[in-house]
Amino acid sequence: TPDDFIYPLFVREGKNIKTEVSSMPGVFQMSIDEILKECEYLVSINLKAIILFAIPDVKDSVGSECLCGESIIARTIKAIKAKFPQMFIVTDLCFCEYTDHGHCGILDPKTGSVDNDKTLEISAQQALVHARAGADMIAPSGMMDGIITTLRNALDENGFRNLPIMAYSTKFASGYYGPFRDVAESTPSFGDRRTYQMNPANRLEAIEESLEDEKEGADILMVKPALAFLDIVRDIRNASNLPLCVYNVSGEYAMLKYAGIAGLIDYERVMMETMIAFKRAGANIIISYHAKEVCELLRKQ
């Protein structure tokens, strides 16, 4: 049903901007006015949960843009909530879209790799920007150790005890994120994310990471990417009683989209089969670029 889904939206500065991403047909970078039109349509098809990503105009070494109360994400949340208070807004909390080096946190100048604990401090700041703007749930995606404890404490101490956290608890270092990095303009300028994302070969560590986030106080766990990791979804479903989300990522979407465009598959049929596979594996929530098309199809049935 539409309630199973969270739909990703990408916001950028400007007016009347709706730019399709060539690697993901049907997915757009939009300015706030276009995001509002999109939300109006989403609500009309009963798709009432979104996850917001921003592409800022200015990037620097620490991602300053996302730390101020008037950040693009903050302005977008306020604009949506003013018109569509029923829209449930999840915010992706990370730094790769905001840093000039494209990594998911602050770099240690000595080693050139991400400084986990310094990144935790500014993550708390970013979370409060989202919370104060009216976000309904915060989803940290940077894979920093201790992020859930840090955010839970920061939110609790600042009057947001009831604001839930959805952990990107098991996030693999994956080639399936390629098209996303085009749309979010967040490709690392050097190296890769293997020092903070997980090894796809390591099943037990994947389960451990999610259980660790549960202990730290996560409200919802997640497996990402989805399709090549459905065994892990089932393992975590069996090991935890928290709601479990899957992130059906950009590369997974692009594969079906382009196969459909090429006439190789019955796109709608394969899309629905894929969504059912997520549910069957044990997912309670699905983040997917297909969500809009799925909800349109559900209305026709």
Ligand code: PBG
């Ligand atoms: C950023 C982030 C990524 C995705 C969501 N948040 C990409 C990455 O880790 O490079 C991937 C989403 C997708 O591929 O659809 N931390």
Ligand code: ZN
């Ligand atoms: Zn990131």
